[in-house]
Amino acid sequence: MSTTPPVLAAELAHAWADIQRHHPELPDLAAPESLIGESSSACGVGLSFERLLHEAVHGIAAARGIRDTSRAGRYHNRRFLAVAEELGLDHSEEPHPSSGFSLVALTPEAKRRYRPTIERLGRALKAHSAATAGDAGRSFRGPAARHGSSGGGVRVKAVCDCGRNVRVVPSVLAQAPIVCGGCGKPFRIPEAAGSSDTAKTAAAA
Template sequence: MRVKTIGPLVDTYVSSTRKEPEIMTDSDTITGLLVSALEGVWAAIRSRHPDVPEVVLTVGSGSIGSDLTLGHFAPNRWVRGEYELHELFIGGEGLQRGAAGVLGTLLHEAAHGVAVTRGIKDTSRQGRWHNERFRVLGEGLGLTLEHHEKIGWSLTTVPDKTRELYRDELEELAFALVAYRRHEPGRRGGRKSNNNGLSAECDCGRKIRVSRSVYEAGSISCWLCGGTFEAEE
């Protein structure tokens, strides 16, 4: 069900039931086909995993300079009457990875949705570090997750078994992926350094600010949980 269109670049929809693939006509739009296919995949995920919540789906720019956001799950960002809805964002730049790559993003964000439904803290460091609890949730949705030293259990791939499970949705998604968004150009000039030191966070949520020289001299341990403070990039 279409809810609202925001500007020329972003269309917003509430997730609905899956639609069968249709033959493209002159009246179809690139955005309409894309969002319908994304909604179909999300609905299929929800049908298999009831703890995946309903969302408002947005599609837009995920790049700022060299940074790229493939997807993002944000709790309670939308209001419908007396109810709050979660937001699912899909970056247009990541669409060039193809149907299987986009399915991986949707399942990754669905795992974050399950964490919200179950009240599980699956990330820290402002959502960048994916902990062991997220790995369990992601694998439960059919993903293969690998560990990265800076972002934890966040490297996502879709194994053949999961691709086969979502074969119909992948076909519809592949049909709809006729365009993707270019990366935003990097900023030129500007200040390169910061004299205010570094902000570092532990997995338990504690934060400290230290000078770069002190941080680079060696690891800083958290005496509360035994973890290590990591600088926020």
Template sequence: MSGTVTAPLVGAIEAAWKAIQAQHADVPEVVVTLGSGTQKQGMKLGHFAPDRWARGEDRVHELFVGGEGLARGGAGVLGTLLHEAAHGAAQTRGIKDTSRQGRFHNAKFKAIGEEFGLTLDHDQSIGWSVTNVPAPTAARYAVEVAALDAALVAYRLAEPTGAGRKSNNNGVSAQCECGRKIRVSRSVLDAGPIICGVCEAPFEAEEE
């Protein structure tokens, strides 16, 4: 993207983040990055990554925004920013709000997300992660939504993900939070949680 597209877009995202910080003092500073959100397991709209950037002796968190999700417009992007800001607040508060390598959003995340004005629906695979912005929240950030809409003049096209590959008869690889891996049949993994004896987290299937 050219500077005339990128600079206003990043500026609008940063301004919206500052507006969220004004409402919630424990939302931390971030470095905004844009890129592809296409993944084998689904589209990544955003991600909060702690301590990814160095500024002298300090560490700064990263706010990633998936370019494909920009097609949803200002209100949709606001939902992503509020979602990631809730993760940022959890980091500040020392609250573990996810498991399964950050994919599964637990009830603690739901509570913070609702505190930030979101409504969150439950998904069996990712927990309380399905994010919606109700009308009162959109109205609270109306200036920021309008600025995002004005800046969203382009979005990233989704990439092919290789869907339709034949299944692997050798089972699936699963990983826990501490990084240990096992290989089991899909039917065994789907029958119920397999708990790691080290980190006490369930093994989750990896995309292959």
């Protein structure tokens, strides 16, 4: 059973839909809990609209078949940066030695474009933080959980029958199926992406 807070999940979906309005090729956000339950030093240590837009960059890159990261998802390359700039994110400094161009920030134009959505999501996140204060079971996990520095959180590629793919933490996929917005079938982790046991567990979820 999903433990995603319904109000926050709805606000994440609303914000994602606003990004899709400007970038129609962006795939649907199938699993808000994957953002709520996992934090990442490579993609932003806290959940925010900026982090959501960062994840949208990965979504569009995946839809285009672009390999935008390496080193188990930690290093964000120039292909990532090119898509990020299309979505209103900027990286004004040289790439970080280990995470590349991951620490992108909203441009002034993007802040103006998404201002109502940014404010709306901010209120939902503030309410969620207040409601879950002291609740370790529902609070954000530590930085870089998704990229392996806190153990077992590396994202791998999951595919669906129509050929689309997303990067996902196996433990998140094991909690509940992630359904493709294109064909309606669940994403699954191929045997080659990890151990046989991991793939079978994710596919059976």
